[in-house]
Amino acid sequence: MPTNNSTAAQHVRNSDKLVDDPKTSVSPNQTDQINKKKKEEQLESTRAAMSEAREENERLKTMLAQIVKDYQSLEMHFSDVAKQEGTINTFLTCKNPAEEHELVSLRLGSGSSAQERPKVGSRAAGELGNLTLGLECKTENSSEETATKGEAEKTGRRVGDEVSPQGHVKRARVSVRTRCDAPTMNDGCQWRKYGQKIAKGNPCPRAYYRCTVAAGCPVRKQVQRCAEDLSILITTYEGNHNHPLPISATAMASTTAAAATMLASGSSYSAGLNFSLPNGSGGDGRQFFLTNPSIASSLSHPTVTLDLANPSPSQPGRPFSVAPRSLSFGGCHLTYGGGHFRQPGTGQNTITDTIARAISADPSFQSALAVAITSYVGGAVPRREEQLDLGSSSSQKQGVLGYLQRELGASGSRSGPNGSPDGDE
DNA sequence: CGCTTTTGACCGGCGC
DNA sequence: GCGCCGGTCAAAAGCG
Numbered sequence: 001m002p003t004n005n006s007t008a009a010q011h012v013r014n015s016d017k018l019v020d021d022p023k024t025s026v027s028p029n030q031t032d033q034i035n036k037k038k039k040e041e042q043l044e045s046t047r048a049a050m051s052e053a054r055e056e057n058e059r060l061k062t063m064l065a066q067i068v069k070d071y072q073s074l075e076m077h078f079s080d081v082a083k084q085e086g087t088i089n090t091f092l093t094c095k096n097p098a099e100e101h102e103l104v105s106l107r108l109g110s111g112s113s114a115q116e117r118p119k120v121g122s123r124a125a126g127e128l129g130n131l132t133l134g135l136e137c138k139t140e141n142s143s144e145e146t147a148t149k150g151e152a153e154k155t156g157r158r159v160g161d162e163v164s165p166q167g168h169v170k171r172a173r174v175s176v177r178t179r180c181d182a183p184t185m186n187d188g189c190q191w192r193k194y195g196q197k198i199a200k201g202n203p204c205p206r207a208y209y210r211c212t213v214a215a216g217c218p219v220r221k222q223v224q225r226c227a228e229d230l231s232i233l234i235t236t237y238e239g240n241h242n243h244p245l246p247i248s249a250t251a252m253a254s255t256t257a258a259a260a261t262m263l264a265s266g267s268s269y270s271a272g273l274n275f276s277l278p279n280g281s282g283g284d285g286r287q288f289f290l291t292n293p294s295i296a297s298s299l300s301h302p303t304v305t306l307d308l309a310n311p312s313p314s315q316p317g318r319p320f321s322v323a324p325r326s327l328s329f330g331g332c333h334l335t336y337g338g339g340h341f342r343q344p345g346t347g348q349n350t351i352t353d354t355i356a357r358a359i360s361a362d363p364s365f366q367s368a369l370a371v372a373i374t375s376y377v378g379g380a381v382p383r384r385e386e387q388l389d390l391g392s393s394s395s396q397k398q399g400v401l402g403y404l405q406r407e408l409g410a411s412g413s414r415s416g417p418n419g420s421p422d423g424d425e
Numbered sequence: 426c427g428c429t430t431t432t433g434a435c436c437g438g439c440g441c
Numbered sequence: 442g443c444g445c446c447g448g449t450c451a452a453a454a455g456c457g
Contacts, residue, residue: 192428192429192430193429193430193431194430194449194450194451195431195432195448195449195450196430196431196432197446197447197448197449199446199447200445200446200447206447206448208448208449220448222448
């Protein structure tokens with residue numbers, strides 16, 4: 001992690017400045033002595049900083065090991081639960097192989113898990129810098145939803161009216177707040193407007209859209225401008241796509257899918273995800289911060305909100321921040337705040353837990369990260385031949401984790417005694 | 426002509 | 442039971 005590396009580098013730079021300062025009022029001998037002393041001090045402080053950096057790297061490695069451990073235990077736990085309930089194996093398969101080259105299927109909503117996903121050959125996600133992604137053969141959410149959907153088809157009932165048999169809890173919604181001047185956010189999908197309403201409490205009309213990529217797709221979205229800030233567009237997605245998606249639609253869809261899955265998994269945390277790309281992988285060592293997913297759990301419509309309009313102002317204790325990053329979804333700009341992990345000992349466990357949960361609890365979250373990275377690194381959507389594996393197998397998940405682990409490890413070695421801090425080479 | 430958008434009507438859930 | 446409100450329908454209008 002560059003936090004302390006940067007500090008060390010700063011020490012070096014500051015000391016260099018001091019050394020270069022002309023001291024005209026002292027003799028050459030005195031100047032030499034002063035310089036020596038300063039160099040020694042500088043050396044000491046640099047050593048201290050590097051030692052700190054080393055310690056931090058060790059801590060981060062431990063954190064990551066914990067993340068992997070958590071993930072594995074969660075996976076095993078889910079496996080047990082799934083066996084008990086017998087609710088898996090409700091797959092939908094890709095029917096048209098010809099489309100597989102151009103389309104990635106993805107479903108919004110909840111429920112997919114490691115065991116449910118069919119294994120599709122692909123390289124590990126660890127090669128994100130040069131992303132090669134497999135094609136998903138998509139996962140059905142749950143037997144419950146499958147049954148409901150089937151019933152809806154039989155009766156001709158609107159699929160959007162699906163209600164869980166347990167009661168009044170409707171499907172999860174994912175609300176995305178973005179800064180966007182366009183009337184709607186271009187998320188890659190095709191939508192048809194079917195209604196508009198003035199909602200109470202907001203003078204801006206709320207528009208209702210349904211997905212028209214495939215007939216009968218139950219996915220709907222609501223688009224409304226924020227009353228407080230008209231430049232902010234609030235797009236709320238609901239439902240699961242029952243068809244392959246254009247690859248240009250996967251970035252937003254997988255992000256929302258991940259959020260929805262997070263919601264469905266019962267998580268109740270709110271935090272950001274921070275990660276960096278390595279030099280040489282096309283990322284230039286850039287930092288990412290996926291802004292806070294927050295969950296507003298109403299009984300009728302549990303909603304997870306991805307606030308991509310604000311660069312995470314609600315993260316206290318972030319010692320450093322960099323200019324907000326932006327990620328393009330279609331015509332609109334989603335901004336990502338940048339930052340680093342906290343300094344040791346100040347709530348680090350919270351962040352660790354958050355990341356551990358986010359990564360381990362939800363394979364599609366990993367996909368979202370992969371997509372975000374790909375989008376960012378590539379400057380656009382992945383190339384056609386770069387297929388996104390949203391049906392990550394266990395090994396692929398390990399690949400993402402392995403990637404992060406390698407990155408942390410690599411940054412650790414970079415900031416080691418023989419390494420130079422990032423960006424100062 | 427076919428598709429999309431607009432817009433008023435309608436329906437169902439929920440709170441009082 | 443009633444009214445409010447969110448969400449959807451469907452006919453009419455608009456557009457290419």
